[in-house]
Amino acid sequence: MSGEYGRVPILIKDVRVFDGVSDGLSEPRSVYIRDGRIARERDAPGLDAVVIDGDGRTLMPGLTDAHVHVFAAGSTHADLMTGSTGVGYYNAVAEAGRMLMRGFTAVRDMAGDVASLRLALDAGVLPGPRIYPSQAAISQTCGHGDFSDIHNDATIFGGPGSRAEEIGFMRVADGRDRVLAAVREQFKRGASQIKVMAGGGVTSTYDPLDVVQYTGDELRAAVEAAADWGTYVSAHVYNDTGIRRAIKAGIKAIEHGHLAADQDTLARMAKYGVWLSTQPFLESDHVYTDPVSTEKNKEVCEGVARTYEWARECGTKIAFGTDLLLNPAESDRQSEMFTRLTTHFGFTPVEALKMATSGNAELFRLSGERDPYRQARFGVIEPGAWADVLVVEGDPTHDLSLLSDPGKNLAAIIKDGRIYKNRLTTTGHGG
Numbered sequence: 001m002s003g004e005y006g007r008v009p010i011l012i013k014d015v016r017v018f019d020g021v022s023d024g025l026s027e028p029r030s031v032y033i034r035d036g037r038i039a040r041e042r043d044a045p046g047l048d049a050v051v052i053d054g055d056g057r058t059l060m061p062g063l064t065d066a067h068v069h070v071f072a073a074g075s076t077h078a079d080l081m082t083g084s085t086g087v088g089y090y091n092a093v094a095e096a097g098r099m100l101m102r103g104f105t106a107v108r109d110m111a112g113d114v115a116s117l118r119l120a121l122d123a124g125v126l127p128g129p130r131i132y133p134s135q136a137a138i139s140q141t142c143g144h145g146d147f148s149d150i151h152n153d154a155t156i157f158g159g160p161g162s163r164a165e166e167i168g169f170m171r172v173a174d175g176r177d178r179v180l181a182a183v184r185e186q187f188k189r190g191a192s193q194i195k196v197m198a199g200g201g202v203t204s205t206y207d208p209l210d211v212v213q214y215t216g217d218e219l220r221a222a223v224e225a226a227a228d229w230g231t232y233v234s235a236h237v238y239n240d241t242g243i244r245r246a247i248k249a250g251i252k253a254i255e256h257g258h259l260a261a262d263q264d265t266l267a268r269m270a271k272y273g274v275w276l277s278t279q280p281f282l283e284s285d286h287v288y289t290d291p292v293s294t295e296k297n298k299e300v301c302e303g304v305a306r307t308y309e310w311a312r313e314c315g316t317k318i319a320f321g322t323d324l325l326l327n328p329a330e331s332d333r334q335s336e337m338f339t340r341l342t343t344h345f346g347f348t349p350v351e352a353l354k355m356a357t358s359g360n361a362e363l364f365r366l367s368g369e370r371d372p373y374r375q376a377r378f379g380v381i382e383p384g385a386w387a388d389v390l391v392v393e394g395d396p397t398h399d400l401s402l403l404s405d406p407g408k409n410l411a412a413i414i415k416d417g418r419i420y421k422n423r424l425t426t427t428g429h430g431g
Contacts, residue, residue: 005124005125005127005418005419005420006124006418007035007036007124007416007417007418008048008049008050008417008418008419009032009033009034009048009049009050010032010033010034010049010050010051010052010387010414010417010419011030011031011032011033011049011050011051011052011428012030012031012032012033012052012054012059012389012391012412013030013051013052013053013054014028014030014053014054014055014056015028015029015030015031015054015056015057015058015059015391016028016029016056016057016058016059016395017029017031017058017059017060017381018058018059018060018061018353018381018396018397019060019061019380019381019382020060020061020353020354020357020358020361020379020380020381021354021358021380023350023397024350024397025058025395025397028056031059031381031389033387033389033414033417034417035417036386036387036416036417036418037376037384037385037386037387037417038381038382038383038384038385038386038387038389039383040383048428049428050419050426050427050428051426051427051428052391052412052422052424052425052426053424053425053426053427054391054424055424055425057391057392057393057394057411057424058391058392058394058395058396058397059381059389059390059391059392060353060357060381060389060390060392060396061105061357061358061378061379061380061381061385061388061389061390062103062104062105062106062129062357062378062379062388062389062390062413062415063102063103063104063105063338063356063357063390063403064104064105064106064107064108064129064320064356064357064360064361064364064378064379065099065104065106065107065108065320065321065322065334065356065360066107066108066277066319066320066321066360066363066364067108067110067255067277067279067319067321067322067323068099068107068108068109068110068321068322068323068324068334069109069110069111069112069323069324069325070092070095070096070099070107070109070112070114070117070128070131071088071089071091071092071109071111071112071113071114071167071169072088072111072112072169072325072326073095073324073325073326073327073328073331074088074091074092074093074094074095074096074328074331075087075088075091075092075326075328076326076327076328077326079091080163080164080167080169080326081163085166085167088167089113089117091328092112092114092117093117093120093126093128095328095331096117096121096126096127096128096129096131097126097127097128098331098332099128099129099331099334100127100128100129100413100415100420101127101406101407101410101413101420101421102332102334102335102406103335103390103403103406103410103413104129104334105129105130105378105388105390105413105415106129106130106131106132106360106361106364106373106378106379106388107129107130107131107132108131108132108134108193108277108321108360108363108364109131109132109133109134110134110137110195110234110236110255110321110323111134111135111136111137111145111169111170111195112133112134112135112168112169113135113136113167113168113169113189114131114133114135115133115135115189115190115191116190117131118130118131118133118190118372122372122416124416124418127420129415130372130373130378130386130388130415130416132192132193132364132367132371132372133190133191133192134186134191134192134193134194134195134234135168135186135189135190135191136165136168136169136170136171136182136185136186136189137169137170137171137195137196137197137236138170138171138172138173138179138182138183138186138194138195138196138197138222139170139171139172139173139196139197139213140172140173140174140197140213140214140218141154141155141156141172141174142206142207143172143197143204143206143207143213143214144197144199144200144201144204144207144213144236145164145170145171145172145197145204146162146170146172146204146206146207147162147163147164147170147204147205148160148161148162148172149162150205150206154172154174155172156174156175156178168189171185171186174218175218176217176218176221179196179214179218179221179222179225180221180222180224180225183221183222183225183226183233184225187229187370191370192231192367192370192371192372193226193231193232193233193234193366193367193370194222194225194226194231194232194233194234195233195234195235195236195255196214196219196222196233196234196235196236196251197213197214197235197236197237198212198213198214198219198235198236198237198242198243198245198246198251199211199212199213199235199236199237199238199239199241199242199243200213200238200239200296201236201238201296202286202288202293202296202297202300203288203293208296209238209239209259209296209299209300210239210241211239212239212241212242212245213237213242214245216245216248216249219233219235219245219246219249219250219251220249220250222249223249223250223251227250229369229370230367230368230369230370231366231367231368231369231370231371232251232252232253232366232367232368233250233251233252233253234251234252234253234254234255234277235251235253235254235255236255236256237254237255237256237257238256238257238258238259238300238303239259240259240260240261240262240265243257243260243265243269244265244268246274247268247269247272247274251274252273252274252275252366253274253275253276253277253319253363253366254269254274254275254276254277254278255277255278255321255323256277256278256279256300256323257276257278257307258278258281258300258301258303258304258307259299259300259303259307260303260307260310262310263310263313263314265310266307266310266311266313266314266316267314267316269311269314269316270314270315270316270317273317274316274317275316275317275318275319275363275366276307276311276316276317276318276319277319277321277363278304278307278308278311278318278319278321279304279320279321279322279323279337280304280308280320280337280338280340280341280344280345281300281301281304281323282301282304282340282344283297283298283301285301285324285333285337286327304345305344305345305346308345308346309346312346317359317362317363318355318359319355319359319360319363320338320341320352320355320356320359320360322334322337322338324337335403335404335405335406336404338352338356338400338403338404339352339400339401339403339404341355341400342400342401343401349396349397349398349399349400350397352400353396353397353400357379357380358379358380359379360379361377361378361379361380362379365377373386386416387414387415387416387417388414388415388416389412389414390410390412390413390414391410391411391412391424392409392410392411393408393409393410393411394409411423411424412424
């Protein structure tokens with residue numbers, strides 16, 4: 001990879017295309033790219049194009065991940081809590097590059113100060129995916145985002161903010177007025193959607209998984225403030241009561257949802273068009289020194305298969321995400337977690353591919369006026385769409401495991417019409 005990634009006209013010849021929405025591959029064809037978008041055949045680039053010979057390989061849209069933490073995935077707990085603030089930002093730059101090299105060309109970041117990183121990535125001066133930032137996740141006192149010391153007064157009583165607040169990862173806000181201010185603060189800092197904590201979490205100290213967080217009025221305040229900005233709110237919540245409260249308040253996506261009590265809750269989500277943005281967790285994905293968090297993690301993971309099954313039966317919209325953080329040595333698990341959809345949770349390769357391409361993109365577009373990429377679609381191969389594409393060795397519509405080894409099986413990675421990886425035969429300008 002070079003230090004600068006410019007857009008060039010590109011012709012990719014002799015590829016079979018998975019377009020993100022169909023059930024299989026096309027006959028061998030060419031795909032044309034100009035000005036960062038998929039071009040119509042009549043707009044095919046001329047002699048100035050980079051010509052890439054696909055030689056029968058598969059071309060597909062770039063993968064997407066609906067729940068990442070670029071800032072936290074690239075750092076350890078010690079990096080963020082005790083290191084200099086700059087360490088987290090530099091590590092985030094590195095992790096963004098690794099995500100792109102795994103074939104993830106767009107991600108929805110669900111807590112972390114990444115809006116400025118997004119601008120650098122979009123300019124092509126650094127490698128990384130498109131980012132939909134939430135900026136700081138918003139939590140009540142004693143909620144999933146409250147990482148203050150137990151002896152500290154609550155911030156509403158004049159207590160100090162935690163380190164998580166100092167680095168823009170969390171914002172603690174109690175009551176309608178402070179929730180409104182916290183939501184608006186995230187838009188000031190570049191958020192495209194908002195994340196609130198509506199139930200207990202695994203890693204947080206003070207809140208068991210059954211705890212319901214934020215009153216209905218506080219959640220509605222967040223939803224109202226986001227609607228004024230033309231976008232939506234997602235809610236971290238595992239338990240059933242919290243899910244139902246979030247739905248009633250107008251939340252548009254449930255992050256996790258693994259402890260839904262019954263099928264009726266997933267049916268209610270389907271009825272109101274609420275997304276299940278969930279993750280194919282296995283208990284081994286996260287290791288905790290705290291026995292309480294270890295037990296919480298076990299409980300969450302026991303609900304994964306059941307929640308997927310209910311969502312599919314009810315027609316609930318399902319987004320794929322990973323939620324990996326604080327263990328950069330294993331952030332490449334992102335690829336294996338995607339292929340788990342077929343090996344552990346009953347999805348066909350095509351169902352999984354649609355979920356992680358055109359499906360996730362539909363969720364991302366709920367950002368409406370705050371969508372930084374609203375000028376065109378992605379997650380699909382069609383004229384006018386953003387040119388975010390992968391060339392794959394083999395056919396992932398039959399063998400999704402190919403994508404678990406991106407270093408071996410991704411022959412080319414193009415995002416926004418910029419070539420970030422290419423080991424295929426190439427001719428023409430830039431070849």
